Amino acid sequence: xxxxxxxxxxxxxxxxxxxxxxxxxxxxxxxxxxxxxxxxxxxxxxxxxxxxxxxxxxxxxxxxxxxxxxxxxxxxxxxxxxxxxxxxxxxxxxxxxxxxxxxxxxxxxxxxxxxxxxxxxxxxxxxxxxxxxxxxxxxxxxxxxxxxxxxxxxxxxxxxxxxxxxxxxxxxxxxxxxxxxxxxxxxxxxxxxxxxxxxxxxxxxxxxxxxxxxxxxxxxxxxxxxxxxxxxxxxxxxxxxxxxxxxxxxxxxxxxxxxxxxxxxxxxxxxxxxxxxxxxxxxxxxxxxxxxxxxxxxxxxxxxx
Numbered sequence: 001x002x003x004x005x006x007x008x009x010x011x012x013x014x015x016x017x018x019x020x021x022x023x024x025x026x027x028x029x030x031x032x033x034x035x036x037x038x039x040x041x042x043x044x045x046x047x048x049x050x051x052x053x054x055x056x057x058x059x060x061x062x063x064x065x066x067x068x069x070x071x072x073x074x075x076x077x078x079x080x081x082x083x084x085x086x087x088x089x090x091x092x093x094x095x096x097x098x099x100x101x102x103x104x105x106x107x108x109x110x111x112x113x114x115x116x117x118x119x120x121x122x123x124x125x126x127x128x129x130x131x132x133x134x135x136x137x138x139x140x141x142x143x144x145x146x147x148x149x150x151x152x153x154x155x156x157x158x159x160x161x162x163x164x165x166x167x168x169x170x171x172x173x174x175x176x177x178x179x180x181x182x183x184x185x186x187x188x189x190x191x192x193x194x195x196x197x198x199x200x201x202x203x204x205x206x207x208x209x210x211x212x213x214x215x216x217x218x219x220x221x222x223x224x225x226x227x228x229x230x231x232x233x234x235x236x237x238x239x240x241x242x243x244x245x246x247x248x249x250x251x252x253x254x255x256x257x258x259x260x261x262x263x264x265x266x267x268x269x270x271x272x273x274x275x276x277x278x279x280x281x282x283x284x285x286x287x288x289x290x291x292x293x294x295x296x297x298x299x300x301x302x303x304x305x
Contacts, residue, residue, distance in 0.1 A: 004159075
């Protein structure tokens, strides 16, 4: 059975901790009584409750003491409520702390705007030195968690709620800067997919339009995007970036700056606020983030933006 991103994270970290006693798992009242890490390694599992900033600050101290703390809470509470602590811990101190943030985008759906997070990439990408990833599927999540545990660098890993996807294949141990799910003629529009739902929609759009290119991005910090931009520019000149995030501070905006002279059209959550309940897809549709939006963006890119 394919695991969701957050369940794949928990399982991967639990397995890694058998071989590395420095790995710690910290949660903000999300773990539940059957958290696999807590069952397997109870002395290294800590529930800090709804004190997200304090949790990040404590993780900084644990990292300074030689541990490898992985902490997890809802994306809005990690990236927004604890933003100052993230700036100081992951940025200024460059502490080896990994933040895993489920419920990104509007995957919280019925929980409402307090539990939605369409701004986290803008916040984290503005903090120098943080490795940012939005894995698509179980295999990518496991690879990203494993790389974070080895690297000792600060990481922010974005995922959804319960959606489970099969990762796109790639060569090597770590996901590449650009994973070419589909190559196409240089004159064709290239879809650039970000995160779980952005990748799902890009895959659906390409099934409808097999002539489109499709480049999937897992790592989203400036260093990785700069490398990706070089590779993208070698193959295409027109791009449609699909992401579950605001336009401002998102990947489309970043790539537009890194790809001067190219056409970059964004499919994103825009500037609205959901005013009705619904499941994940319904809330995204309220924000204009659906397959129709991808189709329209491809048409605009083909016409020159």
